[in-house]
Amino acid sequence: MSVDTYVERARTRVRTEREALDAKRTAFERFDRRVRSISTDPTPAASTSATAVTGTERRVRSADDARCRDVRQAFEETVRPHSLDDVEGSGDESLLETVRSELTESIALALSPATDASFSPQLKRTVVAETTARRNEVVALEAALSREAAHLSDAADAVDAVTERIVDLDETPLTALGFEALEARHETLDELRSRCADLARRRQEFLTGTTNNGVEAGVSHRQLPPYLYRDFPVDHPVLSTVATLDATCDDCQRAVRRHLVRRV
Structure with missing residues (x-):
């Protein structure tokens, strides 16, 4: 007589997920360190651009803050690969969509190159706080x-x-x-x-x-x-x-x- 069970299959599934979570926690920790290392002081280049343009062009130049780009790049290189692994068929998801799903919509909006925003101390604190919260959830x-x-x-x-x-x-x-x-x-x-x-x-x-x-x-x-x-x-x-x-x-x-x- 043979009796089929699902317990061993469940144990394998848990082992796989624990490995994935460990990698994701490490990714959030790496992202946190990189964000903390980015200065919120205005860059000389940003100040020069602000005096050289006006109107819509000024908003676009300001929105494309180099430090916001650094945050987006840091997220793409650390957290995003592990986020996409969580959801089947998420390969076509844009970077900012992933930021919105992992952090918040307001953070995704603030980091968007189409938004008139710079990497202010308040934005940095918000990103760090949300990253810490997400890491705690993973833990x-x-x-x-x-x-x-x-x-x-x-x-x-x-x-x-x-x-x-x-x-x-x-x-x-x-x-x-x-x-x-x-x-x-x-x-x-x-x-x-x-x-x-x-x-x-x-x-x-x-x-x-x-x-x-x-x-x-x-x-x-x-x-x-x-x-x-x-x-x-x-x-x-x-x-x-x-x-x-x-x-x-x-x-x-x-x-x-x-x-x-x-x-x-």
């Missing part, structure tokens, strides 16, 4: 995935133990068992179903919890299944596996009871 999600990985590891051990016991029982056909042996098998299957119920209870308790990254960010565990397992054939790999194992044990018990009745 909180990494912590939540660490807990998910540990929970899946425990679940895998429990599932393997139940599955191996079911396979062991199946090696001896019911026709070869006497009345007492059939009763013992029925009790064993009861115990295995109790293990399944306990695993389901612990999974539900885990899903009602939250992982907090200090006071900056928190992740509800209810958000993890749709985020991690959206491409799976089931929404909840652990609970679906437990349900499959319990149903298998139930079928086995029904078969045992039929044989018990024949021996009465």
Whole structure:
């Protein structure tokens, strides 16, 4: 008898996502350092341009602030590749669209070459603050995935133990068992179903919890299944596996009871 489970596939998915998040957190840290290194002092070139042009041309020249270009370039070289990896079919997304999705619309607007804005101290503080907030969110999600990985590891051990016991029982056909042996098998299957119920209870308790990254960010565990397992054939790999194992044990018990009745 073979029992299909989704737990190992879930563990692989979590490992892959943790690696991606680690890279994204590093990207935000690199972007933060580069933004902090950019001065907000007006450049001589910008001052000269401001005296040489007027009207619409002045706005365009001012908007194309070299320091804003540096911020856009820093974002493109650090965060953007990891942002595009998050969403399928996002390869055609413009740089400023990615800035808007990762930071805010106001930051994307302020950094746009079509906007009459310069890299002011206030804009720099805003970019740094939003970058820090996004990094904290990633850190909180990494912590939540660490807990998910540990929970899946425990679940895998429990599932393997139940599955191996079911396979062991199946090696001896019911026709070869006497009345007492059939009763013992029925009790064993009861115990295995109790293990399944306990695993389901612990999974539900885990899903009602939250992982907090200090006071900056928190992740509800209810958000993890749709985020991690959206491409799976089931929404909840652990609970679906437990349900499959319990149903298998139930079928086995029904078969045992039929044989018990024949021996009465």
